[in-house]
Amino acid sequence: MAKVYFSKIYNETTTDDIKKISKKLLDRVVTEENITLEKKIPLKVHFGEAGNITYVKPQNYDGLIDYLQDRDIEALFMETSVLYGGQRYKKELHLKTAEEHGFTRIPVIIADGDHGEEFTDIEVNLKYFDKCKIGREFSNYDQIMVVAHFKGHALGGFGGAIKQLAMGHASKGGKLAMHMGIKPQITNRKCTKCHLCQKACTEDAITIDEKKSFIDHEKCVGCGGCVAACPSKAVSIMAIGGIATALKGNDFREKLVEYAYAAQKGKRNIYINYVMNITAQCDCVGKKMKPIMDDIGIYASTNPVAIDMACWDIVKENGKKFKGVRQLDYAESIGLGTKNYKLIEI
Ligand code: SF4
Ligand code: SF4
Missing domain, CATH: 3.40.50.11440 (LarA, N-terminal domain)
Structure with missing residues (x-):
């Protein structure tokens, strides 16, 4: 006791x-x-x-x-x-x-x-x-x-x-x-295409092209590196339909x-x-x-x-x-x- x-x-x-x-x-x-x-x-x-x-x-x-x-x-x-x-x-x-x-x-x-x-x-x-x-x-x-x-x-x-x-x-x-198996997503309207998240990603999971930036969740291991690297708060788990629902x-x-x-x-x-x-x-x-x-x-x-x-x-x-x-x-x-x-x- x-x-x-x-x-x-x-x-x-x-x-x-x-x-x-x-x-x-x-x-x-x-x-x-x-x-x-x-x-x-x-x-x-x-x-x-x-x-x-x-x-x-x-x-x-x-x-x-x-x-x-x-x-x-x-x-x-x-x-x-x-x-x-x-x-x-x-x-x-x-x-x-x-x-x-x-x-x-x-x-x-x-x-x-x-x-x-x-x-x-x-x-x-x-x-x-x-x-x-x-x-x-x-x-x-x-x-x-x-x-x-x-x-x-x-x-x-x-x-x-x-x-x-x-x-x-x-x-x-x-x-x-x-935060479980949840993987981050990129909110494109916030993304300045600075590529810092891509540099931080060891899994080559992030694509930044002219049309949009996105994360391949098959490759992503959920390390959080891109969340930490993004200066624009564009990478976020909040992007996935609301944190309370998701988690x-x-x-x-x-x-x-x-x-x-x-x-x-x-x-x-x-x-x-x-x-x-x-x-x-x-x-x-x-x-x-x-x-x-x-x-x-x-x-x-x-x-x-x-x-x-x-x-x-x-x-x-x-x-x-x-x-x-x-x-x-x-x-x-x-x-x-x-x-x-x-x-x-x-
Ligand atoms: S969480 Fe890690 S593995 Fe997944 S996209 Fe971000 S940096 Fe890459
Ligand atoms: S670090 Fe953030 S702003 Fe820069 S490309 Fe990645 S998602 Fe876009």
Whole structure:
């Protein structure tokens, strides 16, 4: 049985109190779980898409950062670029978003290169993947503080520690691999015929001619190289009849779990879930969304499955049953963690 530590928060809880609560919570989990902290620890965060207002705000990380800096531990924010659309699809714009959203207190590292092309292959030998493409920079650290905003997610059902490990750590090719057998397509009205995607494609799958640009899906292996290479956002999985329609089902969730397994393999991670500003959709949605319930609390654990199970349960207790809970069965079956948890209130 894994221990999950939590502190209640309310809609009225001030930023200053959240700072104190999160610091105390982290102290408790480090002490009780006998965690030896590294001298440099990345906080895996989500900066929120431009236009989103319900992501975990930078001030809410202050307690965690204070705790580390009090112990002369260097903290930094770590993220990977997204696969499609938005303002975070490449490093330059991603850093701009981070700055605009106030993530300026500690250095920001984009873990998968300028265009999401840098990764380390992590061997897993599981049902869907033999290897997973994890943002290269993560391999430089033995310990990551994986901080997630627990809320709904269109494809995963919910997003917490596992989603933050999986989609949050994967390079663009890894993200594409999780999005099932889906292959990218080119939106011709956006294509400037610059041929950069063609140069990036190792499978000779892309044709650019006077009439149109297209990808031969018989040749394409779904590596994501062309998505990363295209400066015009003309290569996209969004071109295929809507992402939610194309990607629904449990395969995606099991693939997510396998990537989470890869991301945490060999590491001594700490997981923090903020169960506040709980929206139906994720922070990648670049628009204002209203929370669907009151704020609940901050959770911490060394076990990514236990913490997500505890958060899923508490959200259900508060009247909202997120889909996708069966992904935790698969997570448990492959040894990512346990659904069996003991709650300890701080
Ligand atoms: S995903 Fe990879 S293999 Fe497929 S077209 Fe793009 S670069 Fe080529
Ligand atoms: S990289 Fe993008 S804009 Fe350039 S040819 Fe390929 S699809 Fe068109």
